[in-house]
Amino acid sequence: MPSGARRRVLRAFAAAVAGFSALVAWTLMTGPAAGATESSACLLPRTAVHHSEGVDGWDGDYARPAGDVKALMVFLSFPGTDPQLTPAQVAADHYPATGRFWANASYGRFRLHLHAETRWLRMPHPATDYLISRNWDAADRDAYLHDAIATADPSVDFAGYDVIYLVADPDAPGVDSDATKVVNLATPISVDGNPVRRMVTVFEHHPPDRNVLAHETGHIFDLPDLYYQPPPGSNADWDTHVGDWDLMGSQFGLAPDPFAWHKWRLGWLGPDQVGCIVGIGTTYHDLSPDETPGGTKLLVVRTGEDTALAMEARTRTGNDRASCSEGVLLYDVRSDRESGDGPIDVIDGHPGHSACPATSVYPPLADAPLGVGESYTVPGGSTQVTVLGRQTDGTWSVRVTEAATQATNQPSGVGTVD
Numbered sequence: 001m002p003s004g005a006r007r008r009v010l011r012a013f014a015a016a017v018a019g020f021s022a023l024v025a026w027t028l029m030t031g032p033a034a035g036a037t038e039s040s041a042c043l044l045p046r047t048a049v050h051h052s053e054g055v056d057g058w059d060g061d062y063a064r065p066a067g068d069v070k071a072l073m074v075f076l077s078f079p080g081t082d083p084q085l086t087p088a089q090v091a092a093d094h095y096p097a098t099g100r101f102w103a104n105a106s107y108g109r110f111r112l113h114l115h116a117e118t119r120w121l122r123m124p125h126p127a128t129d130y131l132i133s134r135n136w137d138a139a140d141r142d143a144y145l146h147d148a149i150a151t152a153d154p155s156v157d158f159a160g161y162d163v164i165y166l167v168a169d170p171d172a173p174g175v176d177s178d179a180t181k182v183v184n185l186a187t188p189i190s191v192d193g194n195p196v197r198r199m200v201t202v203f204e205h206h207p208p209d210r211n212v213l214a215h216e217t218g219h220i221f222d223l224p225d226l227y228y229q230p231p232p233g234s235n236a237d238w239d240t241h242v243g244d245w246d247l248m249g250s251q252f253g254l255a256p257d258p259f260a261w262h263k264w265r266l267g268w269l270g271p272d273q274v275g276c277i278v279g280i281g282t283t284y285h286d287l288s289p290d291e292t293p294g295g296t297k298l299l300v301v302r303t304g305e306d307t308a309l310a311m312e313a314r315t316r317t318g319n320d321r322a323s324c325s326e327g328v329l330l331y332d333v334r335s336d337r338e339s340g341d342g343p344i345d346v347i348d349g350h351p352g353h354s355a356c357p358a359t360s361v362y363p364p365l366a367d368a369p370l371g372v373g374e375s376y377t378v379p380g381g382s383t384q385v386t387v388l389g390r391q392t393d394g395t396w397s398v399r400v401t402e403a404a405t406q407a408t409n410q411p412s413g414v415g416t417v418d
Helices: 011-016 087-094 097-105 138-152 212-220 260-265
Strands: 024-027 067-077 110-122 163-168 181-191 194-202 274-278 281-287 298-302 307-314 327-334 344-346 375-377 383-390 396-402
Touching: 067 087, 067 138, 087 110, 087 163, 097 110, 097 212, 110 138, 138 163, 138 181, 138 194, 163 212, 181 212, 194 212, 260 298, 260 307, 281 307, 298 396, 307 396, 327 383, 327 396
Parallel strands: 067 110, 067 163, 163 194, 274 298
Antiparallel strands: 024 274, 181 194, 281 396, 298 307, 307 327, 327 344, 375 383, 383 396
């Protein structure tokens, strides 16, 4: 990330907090869920980019991941091929694992309930006719969606579902697992009186990629892709932005639990669980692990109009039980960068070192968290974070020291398919 993205305090922001003579920890309301006001200093604004990481509002085009949410799974086969698996077997590839993941991630605040159809529905054309691929031609994709809805509608009741999975026969010729995507419709369609704006087209093999459906479900609730997609023909690494941290980076990651920033955005953190650090000086904080309920989950330092430095604790438990390392994780957030363009960058607390080369998706960031006694100073010296200890109740004690500097703005982008 450009060094300017880590300079600490915007001129306008500095003026807004000039009345503070010492650093304070300001507890924020819970983003979109609590309707926090514009005066909350660390609320990054939502911007026009696709899946903006802003937390000052909620895009009403997206369903909220709160309470009991109903999902529908429809199974599609193709002429010339008889499915080798039953719908129940394919459904079991994804559930109840996907539901458990999100229940754990949300501390039980979001419960995804699946209704899976019990038979294969035959599409009008072979899968090869649709030219299914990761970078699917829009006309071919639209033809597939049109045929899928037309095939299912006579026998499937779509009413009352916020999440719709269209699952293709994994063994049919022409089915490409790289094409598993959330498709966002510019104009919603009405099926059985249910307005449908986005659907997950599932083309996974058997068994599927780990956490793949949980990743795609995250898009249904406005979470961005955190990985980097190299240009065609490039051998560049996909996971340089966040490595194993947060399944919106890689569904194969060792620590797939969502960042506390995402839990804040989705409304799963209470009013006392996010601290905003403003002013000049030093403060002390206890961070409860991201994976467990209760306690302070997130510390934020506003670094620009659309940027922030975030801090949270990560441990080997829950969704992160296979994590390579534990400690206090730091990352930069940008609400002006679109999905897939690096809206979050994990800060490497141990530059020049790697860990878990056999299992990590990106070993240079596998040991990114700071351990007890370790510090990180943001380039330019404006913010220093030191991990003082780990308490018997599992919380991590952190010291944050702020010095006055200034920051700059950065460009933005836009996108439509996840």
